[in-house]
Amino acid sequence: MNKPIFSFGVVADIQYADHDDIGHLRLREVPDKLRAAVADWNQQDLAFSVQLGDIVHGNADNTHNEFSLMASILAESRHAVYHVIGNHCLSVALPKLLETFKLAAPYYTFAHKGFRFISLYGMDVSLESDGEEKLAAEKFLIENPTMRQWCGAISDRQLAWFDKQLSEAAEQNERVIIFCHFPAHWNTTDDNHGILWNYQEIAQRLASSNHVVAYLNGHFHKGGDAHEHGVHFVSFEAMVEAPQHSNAYGVVDVYADKLIVRGVGALKSRTLMFR
DSSP states (O other), rough: OOOOSEEEEEOOOBBOOSOOBBBOOOGGGGHHHHHHHHHHHHHHHHHEEESSSSSBOOOGGGGGHHHHHHHHHHTSSEEEEEEEEOOOGGGGGGHHHHHHHHHHHSSSSEEEETEEEEETTSBBSSSSSSHHHHHHHHHHHHTTTTOTTTBBBHHHHHHHHHHHHHHHHHHOOEEEEEEEOOOSSSGGGGGTTOOOHHHHHHHHHHHHSSSSSEEEEOOOOTTTEEEEEEEEEEEEEOOSHHHHHHHOOOOOOOOESSSEEEEEETSSEEEEOOO
C-alpha cells in the first residue's frame, strides 16, 4: 500500500479518576494505558495526536491533580497534541482547561497538507455555561425532555464561525475533518448517552458541503459508525472502558481518497472511503 499523506493519533474518553471501578469504567487503569498509547505514538511518524474529550471523570477535590497527571502524560508526546473539550472535562474550570491546553478558545481550527481540521465545542450552550447560554440550555431541556442534560449545543456565534471555516475550506479546496466530543448522528450513539443538541444544524451544514469527509467524536463509549451525504460519522471506543489487559487508542492514516483507522485493543480499525 502507498504511504499515507500523513497520520495522526487518536484517543477518546480517557476519563481518569483515582477511584474504584464504576460499572464498566476502569478508572484507575487509565494512566498506564495512556502512557502506553503515548509511547506507541512516539515510535511513529505522526503529524499530531488528538484527544476527543473527557480527559478526566470528575472526582471532587482530587480532580485537579488527576487532570494534571493526564496532561503531563500527554505532554510526553513528541508530537503536537490537540484537545477537544467534553462534558466531564468541565469538572475542571474552562479557563484552566484552555490555559493547560494552550487554547485561546474552546473551538479552533488548523490545517495540514490540504486538510482543514475543525474542533467544535459542544458544551457552548449547556447547563455548565453562563448567562444567556445557560438560560437557553434550561429552556431547551424543558422543551426537549428526552435530550440528555449532560450534553450541550453549538452556539449561534460558534455556528457563524463554523460557517466561515467551511467557506474558507471550500475556497482553498481543502478536505475537512471535524472533531467534537459529542456524536452528531443517532447511529453513533444511543438514547442514554445522548447527542449534540443541535446536531441537525450541524448535519445540514455537512450535507451541503462537498469538502467534509469525516466527523470524529467520543462520548459514546461503545463506539459507532455511520455514513451519510458522503460524510463518515465515527464515535471512537473509550479508553476508560478498555478491558484490563487491553487498551483503546489508534492512529489515523490520511490518504487522498480515504482514512484508515488502525485501532489498538478495543478501538476498532476502520477504512473510511471518501466520496
